[in-house]
Amino acid sequence: MPLLDIKNLTLEIETTNGWVKALDKISLTIAPKEIRALVGESGSGKSLIVKAIVGAINEGWRLTADRLNWGGKDLLMLSDEERRQITREDIAVIFQNPTHSLDPTATLGEQLEEAIPDHLIGKGWYWERRQRRNEIVASQLHKVGIKEHDACVSSYPHQIPDDICQKFMIAMALASEPKLLIADDPTKGMETTTKIQILKLLSRLNETKELSILFVSHDLLAIASLAETMTVLYCGQTVESGRLMQLRRRPLHPYTKALLDSAPSFRKDLLPKTELNALEGTIPTLQNLPAGCRLGPRCPRAQKECVKMPEVRYIQNHYYSCHFPLHRYK
Ligand SMILES: Nc1ncnc2c1ncn2[C@@H]1O[C@H](COP(=O)(O)OP(=O)(O)OP(=O)(O)O)[C@@H](O)[C@H]1O
Ligand code: SF4
Ligand SMILES: [Mg+2]
Numbered sequence: 001m002p003l004l005d006i007k008n009l010t011l012e013i014e015t016t017n018g019w020v021k022a023l024d025k026i027s028l029t030i031a032p033k034e035i036r037a038l039v040g041e042s043g044s045g046k047s048l049i050v051k052a053i054v055g056a057i058n059e060g061w062r063l064t065a066d067r068l069n070w071g072g073k074d075l076l077m078l079s080d081e082e083r084r085q086i087t088r089e090d091i092a093v094i095f096q097n098p099t100h101s102l103d104p105t106a107t108l109g110e111q112l113e114e115a116i117p118d119h120l121i122g123k124g125w126y127w128e129r130r131q132r133r134n135e136i137v138a139s140q141l142h143k144v145g146i147k148e149h150d151a152c153v154s155s156y157p158h159q160i161p162d163d164i165c166q167k168f169m170i171a172m173a174l175a176s177e178p179k180l181l182i183a184d185d186p187t188k189g190m191e192t193t194t195k196i197q198i199l200k201l202l203s204r205l206n207e208t209k210e211l212s213i214l215f216v217s218h219d220l221l222a223i224a225s226l227a228e229t230m231t232v233l234y235c236g237q238t239v240e241s242g243r244l245m246q247l248r249r250r251p252l253h254p255y256t257k258a259l260l261d262s263a264p265s266f267r268k269d270l271l272p273k274t275e276l277n278a279l280e281g282t283i284p285t286l287q288n289l290p291a292g293c294r295l296g297p298r299c300p301r302a303q304k305e306c307v308k309m310p311e312v313r314y315i316q317n318h319y320y321s322c323h324f325p326l327h328r329y330k
Contacts, residue, residue, distance in 0.1 A: 040233030109153025
């Protein structure tokens with residue numbers, strides 16, 4: 001059974017043009033120990049999916065799903081407290097803008113200590129428990145590469161640079177030893193050495209602690225080094241999903257192909273300054289969504305049928321949603 005099982009998740013947002021589907025029938029699953037990448041250009045709805053999973057969407061938006069299950073439990077049927085308990089104990093999230101998700105009135109040390117669950121501290125006199133807590137704080141910060149940890153724990157969020165803040169959020173998310181880590185663009189803006197260090201840490205936790213990860217990113221090189229499976233999103237719709245190797249070798253959806261071709265690291269035959277082969281145009285705004293397949297206006301293979309939304313089809317766990325896929329299976 002998957003840990004996280006999402007089927008046909010739809011999120012409607014009210015805009016100046018009325019209600020629109022910012023997420024339209026999104027499906028994805030994460031099995032124990034799986035690392036799944038969620039990829040798509042800016043505005044495709046990645047962060048909205050993260051927020052929908054942890055129940056952090058704006059009041060008044062309409063969220064429906066055939067399934068939004070955690071370990072077999074329907075998250076939409078749980079009380080707020082039951083849902084909070086799951087996000088406290090089992091699912092940790094690194095939101096996209098770390099500085100916004102930290103409490104500006106508490107030091108980083110106080111916030112990290114609070115994130116450590118009691119069972120990791122164990123029993124004992126209060127000074128023993130405090131010492132244990134300090135040890136865990138130091139070790140978590142060390143793991144993510146924060147060396148001056150004394151200065152870090154006594155600082156307030158606005159006093160530290162963004163990259164340290166990003167690393168701190170990762171330390172805080174991992175402190176509760178979650179089953180699933182949802183990381184929304186966790187390596188954004190990091191210099192290469194730090195990025196490699198963080199990716200190695202995530203990979204090690206996946207191996208040793210069986211941590212499942214939903215890795216939301218634009219960084220295809222990071223994705224290639226970490227994830228086994230990938231879900232590709234375009235404008236609030238899941239366009240293709242499957243094993244990363246399979247998608248790289250034989251993408252079926254024109255958008256996946258354009259996305260992969262636009263990444264030099266994925267194309268060994270590209271010379272360093274070759275022009276990237278991305279689709280022309282930009283992702284539509286929510287106020288101007290085309291009917292049917294939302295890639296239509298930018299798609300080189302679009303035909304009349306594309307004004308109807310394509311059904312999701314699959315072959316050997318490779319899902320795609322396109323009337324005219326790049327390959328036909330017999
Ligand atoms: N609070 C909000 N109110 C109205 N529209 C929103 C809100 N948050 C997101 N949207 C819209 O929903 C769509 C998806 O946004 P989202 O932030 O999920 O994109 P994303 O894939 O995470 O992009 P990025 O890669 O830039 O982080 C966009 O069109 C965005 O403008
Ligand atoms: S359904 Fe049509 S418009 Fe959409 S990706 Fe396929 S060919 Fe392109
Ligand atoms: Mg985002």
